[in-house]
Amino acid sequence: MKVSETLLHPTRVVWSVRQLRSLTRQVGSTFGHEFAEIARYDPRSRWWTRLALTEGVELWLLSWLPGQATPPHDHGGAAGSFTVVRGALTERYRYPDSGEHRGLRRAGETVAFGAGRAHVVANTSVEPALSVHAYSPPLVPTREYPSLAEIPARRVALPARRGSVVVEVP
Ligand SMILES: [Fe+2]
Numbered sequence: 390m391k392v393s394e395t396l397l398h399p400t401r402v403v404w405s406v407r408q409l410r411s412l413t414r415q416v417g418s419t420f421g422h423e424f425a426e427i428a429r430y431d432p433r434s435r436w437w438t439r440l441a442l443t444e445g446v447e448l449w450l451l452s453w454l455p456g457q458a459t460p461p462h463d464h465g466g467a468a469g470s471f472t473v474v475r476g477a478l479t480e481r482y483r484y485p486d487s488g489e490h491r492g493l494r495r496a497g498e499t500v501a502f503g504a505g506r507a508h509v510v511a512n513t514s515v516e517p518a519l520s521v522h523a524y525s526p527p528l529v530p531t532r533e534y535p536s537l538a539e540i541p542a543r544r545v546a547l548p549a550r551r552g553s554v555v556v557e558v559p
Pocket residue numbers: 462463464508510
């Protein structure tokens with residue numbers, strides 16, 4: 390499958406949260422059938438593949454078997470969005486100045502967020518799940534924490550890992 394330049398805006402270097410939301414929503418609704426064909430489900434660990442990378446954004450497809458989950462993490466200073474394509478995902482999240490929240494994200498639903506959000510995403514259902522994720526700026530490593538409660542109020546944005554990566558629009 391090929392995500393078109395119309396959706397990826399290859400000349401856009403900085404994506405807003407609203408633009409990221411629109412991207413994963415559109416890609417999720419446009420490529421649902423293709424995703425069903427290329428997705429893999431691995432009982433040993435979560436599976437993912439990168440769908441696209443530009444100067445401004447990266448796009449990923451992730452699969453989740455029941456019980457699979459991320460560790461508590463933030464996105465190193467990147468903003469992000471994800472759209473559930475199949476099944477449902479439970480998200481526990483918080484910002485430095487707020488308590489913990491929890492939401493069930495069903496197929497067709499999108500969650501977009503700025504750099505301050507940290508979360509745990511899990512498939513707590515009994516069916517496999519599939520989701521498409523976008524981050525801007527791209528190639529910024531995630532940062533893991535022992536728990537959501539231990540995320541510090543002040544966090545420094547991490548640099549992008551651009552050293553050995555060829556930036557391309559697939
Ligand atoms: Fe995340």
